[in-house]
Amino acid sequence: MARRRYAVVGTGSRAERHVRAIAVEHAETCELVAFADVNRTRMDVHNERLAGLGVEPVPAYDAAGFRRMLDEQRVDVVVVTTVDRFHDTYIVGALDAGRDVVTEKPMTTDVPSAVKILDAVQRNDGNVTVTFNYRYNPIHEKVRALLADGAVGEIGSVHFEWLLDTRHGADYFRRWHRDKANSGGLMVHKATHHFDLLNWWVGSVPETVYAHGRLFFYGEENGKRHGYSHDERFTIDLERDAWLKKLYLDARHEDGYRRDQNPFAPGVSIEDDMSVLVRYASGANLTYHLTAYSPWEGYRLMVNGSRGRLELEVVENSWVSGQHPAVHGVSANPEQGWATLSVQRLFERREEIPLEHGGDGHGGADQRMVDALYGPAGQQDPLGRRATHRDGVLSLLTGFAANRSFETGGPVRVADLIDLR
Numbered sequence: 001m002a003r004r005r006y007a008v009v010g011t012g013s014r015a016e017r018h019v020r021a022i023a024v025e026h027a028e029t030c031e032l033v034a035f036a037d038v039n040r041t042r043m044d045v046h047n048e049r050l051a052g053l054g055v056e057p058v059p060a061y062d063a064a065g066f067r068r069m070l071d072e073q074r075v076d077v078v079v080v081t082t083v084d085r086f087h088d089t090y091i092v093g094a095l096d097a098g099r100d101v102v103t104e105k106p107m108t109t110d111v112p113s114a115v116k117i118l119d120a121v122q123r124n125d126g127n128v129t130v131t132f133n134y135r136y137n138p139i140h141e142k143v144r145a146l147l148a149d150g151a152v153g154e155i156g157s158v159h160f161e162w163l164l165d166t167r168h169g170a171d172y173f174r175r176w177h178r179d180k181a182n183s184g185g186l187m188v189h190k191a192t193h194h195f196d197l198l199n200w201w202v203g204s205v206p207e208t209v210y211a212h213g214r215l216f217f218y219g220e221e222n223g224k225r226h227g228y229s230h231d232e233r234f235t236i237d238l239e240r241d242a243w244l245k246k247l248y249l250d251a252r253h254e255d256g257y258r259r260d261q262n263p264f265a266p267g268v269s270i271e272d273d274m275s276v277l278v279r280y281a282s283g284a285n286l287t288y289h290l291t292a293y294s295p296w297e298g299y300r301l302m303v304n305g306s307r308g309r310l311e312l313e314v315v316e317n318s319w320v321s322g323q324h325p326a327v328h329g330v331s332a333n334p335e336q337g338w339a340t341l342s343v344q345r346l347f348e349r350r351e352e353i354p355l356e357h358g359g360d361g362h363g364g365a366d367q368r369m370v371d372a373l374y375g376p377a378g379q380q381d382p383l384g385r386r387a388t389h390r391d392g393v394l395s396l397l398t399g400f401a402a403n404r405s406f407e408t409g410g411p412v413r414v415a416d417l418i419d420l421r
Contacts, residue, residue, distance in 0.1 A: 003027075007034040007075045009066065009090045010082030011042040013247060014104055018079050019046055021370035023055045030374050033073040036061040037082075041251035048246075066090065070097050077102060084189055085182045088113035095126035102129045102373060106192040107392030109184035111400055111417050114393050118418075121389050128389035129373065132196045135385040136372065137365040138356040139339055140197060143301070143312060144383050146353070147201050151343050152305030155202055157285045159302040162194055167320045169272070169292035170234050173218040173263030178270060185270040187213065187399035187406075191290055194299075196387065196395035201303070204282035205394055205420075209401035210411040213271035217293035223264025236260050276402050295319060298337070308345035315339070393418065 006022045008015050023032040032050075035043040035058060047057035061069040069075065078094035080087050080103040088108045094101050095117075107130050108114050121128060134140055147155065164172075172190070176182045183189040199205060216222060223229040238249040238260050248259035261267075272293055278286035298315040315337045341353040372379055372386065387395075401412040415421075 003029055003031040004076045005031050005033045005074055006077045006079055007036060007069060007073060008032070008046075008079045008081060009036045009063075010080060010086075011035050011037045011039070011046050012081065013244070015046065015079075015081040016049070017366055017370060018081060018102070019050070020053070021374045022079075023050055024053050025370065026374040027055075029376055032058055033075060034059045034061060034069050036063055036066050036069055038063045039251050039254045039257075041254055042247055045246045045251070066093060067097060070094070070099060075099055080104060083176055083182055084109045084184060088116050091117050091128060092120040095120040095124045095128070098124065100127040100129075102131060103392070104131050105196075105392070106184060106188050106396055106399075107389065108396070109182075109188055114396060114400075114418060117389060118393065126389075128392065130387040130389065130392035130395075131369060131373070132193065132385075132387045132391070132395070133362050133365040133369045134193045134197055135200060135365075135383075135387065136368040137363045138368075139312070139314065139341065139363060140365075141383055141385070142341060142353065142355065143310065144201055146310060146343060147303065148203070148383075150307070152303055152310050152345075153307030155282065155284045155303060155305050157287075157304045158198065158202060159287045160194060160198060160299070161289045162191075162291070162299045163294035163297055164190070164290070164292045165294050165297035165317065165320050166234065168297055169294065170218070170263045171236070172270070172292065173268055173272070174236060174261045175259060176257070178218075178261070178263070178268045180269040183270065184399065185213075185403060186272070186290060186292060187211075187274060187276075187402045188396060191274075191288075191399050191402075192395045194288065194290070195398040196391060198278075198286060198288075198398075199391070199394050200384070202280055202282065202284055202286075204280040204284060206278050206398045206401070206414050207281050208279040208411055208413055209276060209398055209405055211274065211276040211402035211405040213274035213402065213406045215268060215271050216273045218263045218272050219268040220264060220266045223262075229264045230262075231264075234263055271406070274402065276398065278398055308343060308348070310341075310343050312341045313339065390420070393420065 008019055022030040037043050043060035050057055077100045080090045084106055087103055091101050091103055177189055238244045274290045276288040296319055297317050301312040303310040318336045339355055341355055342350050344350040397414045400417050401414050404412045
């Protein structure tokens with residue numbers, strides 16, 4: 001069977017996991033044939049890494065040569081790992097050229113772009129896969145299986161709290177994500193993960209959203225008020241990480257992009273403290289909170305049902321030690337963490353559920369995801385982990401509606417943004 005030919009568009013750090021999976025780990029089913037980016041130095045860095053892995057370098061195209069690349073390299077699948085605001089450009093371009101797409105989350109950043117993607121899928125009968133790696137975390141798979149099997153009966157309500165610590169959370173305020181025009185804010189860029197998990201776990205879709213959000217901790221004024229404006233514990237030294245230095249510091253002369261901005265410098269237009277209420281089509285209610293300046297990192301999930309209650313607590317790291325910030329998701333945090341999952345049925349004692357810990361890369365989820373995406377065709381997927389363009393849009397709708405609610409101060413009907421019927 002012929003190998004599928006892949007091109008990766010956008011060669012920042014997020015691309016590396018896809019590049020390695022395609023070119024090295026699954027070379028029997030995949031072939032990496034090209035890169036495209038606005039920055040040639042970054043493409044050269046990825047080719048240098050490939051050479052170190054014993055893989056031939058691939059042609060590097062300027063972003064303006066995207067369509068020419070598709071034809072010259074006979075690309076079957078485009079992997080989109082650009083800045084979020086440009087996802088729709090390459091997804092739609094690939095679909096209109098008759099190619100399949102694998103895109104990093106979020107699929108896009110605003111309603112008009114989401115509609116463009118939906119229209120392109122429909123007119124081309126295209127195939128878009130969104131890389132929701134959290135679905136592949138063994139703990140999240142266990143929650144999905146328990147709820148699908150009726151462990152708590154019919155779901156009545158859910159509470160979900162997510163805490164980003166001052167290493168990981170601050171990183172969104174150092175990079176291009178700090179500009180809402182680039183990322184859609186954390187309600188889109190980060191919470192798309194969480195809202196996708198909730199849609200998947202609850203087995204329903206959002207109908208009405210009401211939210212409050214503000215910039216409380218990061219940004220210029222808050223840095224001055226809280227005394228963190230020039231606190232070195234919030235800095236990242238690209239010179240101390242050979243990979244980041246090559247990929248960003250040494251590439252800065254081409255596009256001026258700074259990976260290491262001060263999170264308390266001017267220019268932050270996203271929120272760091274957000275509360276959301278959601279009503280699902282099933283009738284279930286959600287309370288959700290995202291904090292981006294916590295002393296520890298992790299999340300808590302509580303699901304109340306007609307037969308009992310499920311509780312999950314994941315502590316990814318119990319504190320921030322002040323060590324040089326790691327690239328989130330690539331390796332496990334150096335500080336201690338743990339996870340507990342329990343189900344308590346009505347009139348019964350609490351039952352602790354044994355958990356599988358997957359290791360590095362989002363609890364092992366990254367490796368499991370790329371194995372499923374780029375491995376042999378026909379793999380079984382009984383939990384429905386592989387996410388389509390529809391899942392991508394559904395994960396965005398809560399965030400889009402939350403952003404609208406931040407602006408209006410009132411509830412938002414999801415169908416008024418995009419009606420998927």
